[in-house]
Each structure stands twice: as structure tokens, then as C-alpha cells.
Amino acid sequence: MSLTQPRDAASQPARKVTIQHLLDKKHSHQPITALTAYDYPTARLVDEAGIDIILVGDSLAMTVLGHDNTLAVTVDEMLHHTRAVRRAARSSFLVVDMPFGSYHTGTNDALRNATRFIKESGAEAVKIEGGASRAPLVEQLTQAEIPVVAHIGLTPQSLHRMSGYRVQGRSMAAIDALMTDAAILESAGAVAIVLEGVPREVAARITAASGIPTIGIGAGPDCDGQILVFHDLFQLTFAPHAKFVRTFGDAATLFRQGIEQYQHAVANRTFPSDSESYHLSTEVLTSFYHQETTEPQPI
Numbered sequence: 001m002s003l004t005q006p007r008d009a010a011s012q013p014a015r016k017v018t019i020q021h022l023l024d025k026k027h028s029h030q031p032i033t034a035l036t037a038y039d040y041p042t043a044r045l046v047d048e049a050g051i052d053i054i055l056v057g058d059s060l061a062m063t064v065l066g067h068d069n070t071l072a073v074t075v076d077e078m079l080h081h082t083r084a085v086r087r088a089a090r091s092s093f094l095v096v097d098m099p100f101g102s103y104h105t106g107t108n109d110a111l112r113n114a115t116r117f118i119k120e121s122g123a124e125a126v127k128i129e130g131g132a133s134r135a136p137l138v139e140q141l142t143q144a145e146i147p148v149v150a151h152i153g154l155t156p157q158s159l160h161r162m163s164g165y166r167v168q169g170r171s172m173a174a175i176d177a178l179m180t181d182a183a184i185l186e187s188a189g190a191v192a193i194v195l196e197g198v199p200r201e202v203a204a205r206i207t208a209a210s211g212i213p214t215i216g217i218g219a220g221p222d223c224d225g226q227i228l229v230f231h232d233l234f235q236l237t238f239a240p241h242a243k244f245v246r247t248f249g250d251a252a253t254l255f256r257q258g259i260e261q262y263q264h265a266v267a268n269r270t271f272p273s274d275s276e277s278y279h280l281s282t283e284v285l286t287s288f289y290h291q292e293t294t295e296p297q298p299i
């Protein structure tokens with residue numbers, strides 16, 4: 001089926017992933033699957049594969065907008081991408097990253113921006129980075145009926161404070177802080193928690209202690225679920241990979257070969273072929289050529 005064709009209503013999976021499904025998966029020890037998507041075609045593929053969670057990550061700043069880090073992306077840009085993903089996501093639970101600056105300037109701004117994501121883009125939850133200091137905000141968003149996914153450990157929006165993308169929770173003090181952050185965010189109402197760039201052992205302990213699902217990225221195999229960046233799966237990122245990235249296909253090579261073949265076909269005039277061209281009807285064709293022969297010919 002072509003991506004541009006409407007989906008057959010009868011072929012719709014009945015399943016709509018909800019927060020309750022994610023909780024049930026945690027408690028029945030079935031791994032939760034999550035992937036980022038930033039546009040309609042990729043979200044279609046991810047949704048139709050039956051991935052539980054689609055995250056419109058602020059990583060789109062880097063993967064699709066070409067920025068050096070995630071800090072520059074705006075609420076309006078995130079909304080634009082989330083709307084496209086929403087049109088494709090039928091069963092996956094749709095989460096959007098609140099971008100840097102959209103929840104750091106006060107509770108009212110954070111509530112207003114989060115409301116825009118739910119109302120204007122159809123996201124089902126927002127994700128915010130940070131530990132215990134975000135708990136009051138998590139509580140207020142939850143009270144405003146906006147589900148919140150927390151994100152602790154290596155938080156890319158803290159790039160400058162962390163002096164780079166560094167694994168977090170390596171010392172006993174840092175481990176205790178992460179454990180406390182997770183517990184406080186859960187109490188504040190977070191519906192799930194992303195653990196990024198933390199040692200496997202620490203992620204395992206947080207997962208065991210949490211009543212809400214943990215979704216790991218660079219946090220080892222003992223989390224309740226895993227998330228990766230779509231473009232990293234298919235070699236569509238140009239920066240060196242983090243250790244936690246695994247490539248599951250080489251779309252870059254596929255694209256390069258296709259582009260080269262197109263280029264050659266145009267250069268050799270083998271594209272477009274006659275059958276890829278439009279033709280006049282026989283009726284019009286007669287007068288068309290007649291007209292041509294009666295036209296004054298250049299000397």
C-alpha cells in the first residue's frame with residue numbers, strides 16, 4: 001500500500017496504546033517499544049509496525065533541521081512536526097518533547113506551551129527534562145490534565161551545564177540523586193520516565209523501584225522499554241554515534257544509490273521514458289501536427 005493512499009478502515013488495528021497499556025506492559029514484563037518520528041511517512045511506518053510510543057523528540061533540531069544541538073528548536077517548529085506525525089499515528093501513544101525554553105521561564109509559560117501541544121497538535125503527553133526540581137511543574141501539568149513523561153540522566157537540554165553529552169549517575173552521590181529524582185517525579189504524577197545515558201545497574205534499580213514505566217536510551221536492557229532516534233536506526237545521521245546506538249538498516253546507502261541512478265537516467269535521457277510522459281489524443285494530435293506544418297518555418 002502506498003503511503004499516499006488512505007488506509008482501509010477495515011485494516012485498522014483495534015489497539016490504541018494508552019497510559020494504562022504502558023502500565024500493564026510494565027507489570028506483565030513485556031518490553032515497551034518507542035521510537036522518535038518527525039514527519040508523516042516515518043510516523044506511518046512506525047505506527048503501522050505497532051511501536052507503542054512515538055516521540056516527536058527535540059532531537060529533530062539535529063536530525064532533520066541540522067542544528068548542532070537541541071537548544072534552538074522552537075515550540076512552533078515542534079508543533080509543525082507533531083501535527084504531521086499526528087496525522088499518521090493511529091495506534092501509537094504520541095508524546096512530544098517540550099523544547100528548551102518552553103518550560104524554563106515560569107509555570108504559566110510552561111502550562112500555556114504544554115496546552116498548545118495537546119490542543120494544537122494532538123499530542124497525548126508532553127516530555128520534560130530534569131529531576132526533582134521539575135516536580136512542582138509535573139504536578140501542575142498533571143492537574144491541568146496534561147500527562148507528563150519525565151526525562152532524567154543525560155538530559156541533552158543541559159548540554160552546557162553537563163559540559164557535553166556525558167553519562168550521568170556514575171558516583172554514589174549521583175546515583176542517590178537519580179533514585180530520588182525518579183521517586184519524586186513519580187509522586188508528582190509523571191506517567192513514565194525516560195532514563196538516558198545512565199549505567200545499566202542504576203537504570204535496573206530505578207526500574208525496580210518505580211511504579212511507572214522506565215524507557216531507556218543508553219540505560220541498558222533492564223528498563224521497562226527502549227527508545228532510539230529513528231534516523232540513528234537507518235544511518236541517516238551524519239554526526240558520530242553514541243555508544244548506545246545500534247544500526248538496523250542502511251537507508252543512507254539506499255538513498256545514495258537511488259539518487260545516483262536518477263542522476264544518470266536524467267543525464268542519459270533514459271528518464272523520463274515515453275510511457276512516463278503525457279500524450280495528446282489522436283484527435284488533437286492530427287490538428288496539432290497540421291498546425292505545425294502550416295506554421296511559417298524559420299529560414
Ligand SMILES: Nc1nc(=O)c2c([nH]1)NC[C@@H]1CN(c3ccc(C(=O)N[C@@H](CCC(=O)O)C(=O)O)cc3)CN21
Binds near residue numbers: 165168231232243
Ligand atoms: N541522532 C541523535 N541521536 C540521539 O540519541 C540524540 C540526538 N540525536 N540528539 C539529542 C541527544 C544527544 N544525545 C547524545 C549524543 C551523544 C552522546 C555521546 O556521545 N555519549 C558518549 C558518552 C560519554 C561518556 O561516557 O560519558 C558516548 O561515547 O556514547 C550521548 C547522547 C542523545 N540524543
Ligand SMILES: CC(C)C(=O)C(=O)O
Binds near residue numbers: 057227
Ligand atoms: C532520544 C529521546 C529520548 C529524546 O529526548 C529525543 O529524541 O529528543
Ligand SMILES: [Mg+2]
Binds near residue numbers: 057059097156
Ligand atoms: Mg529530547
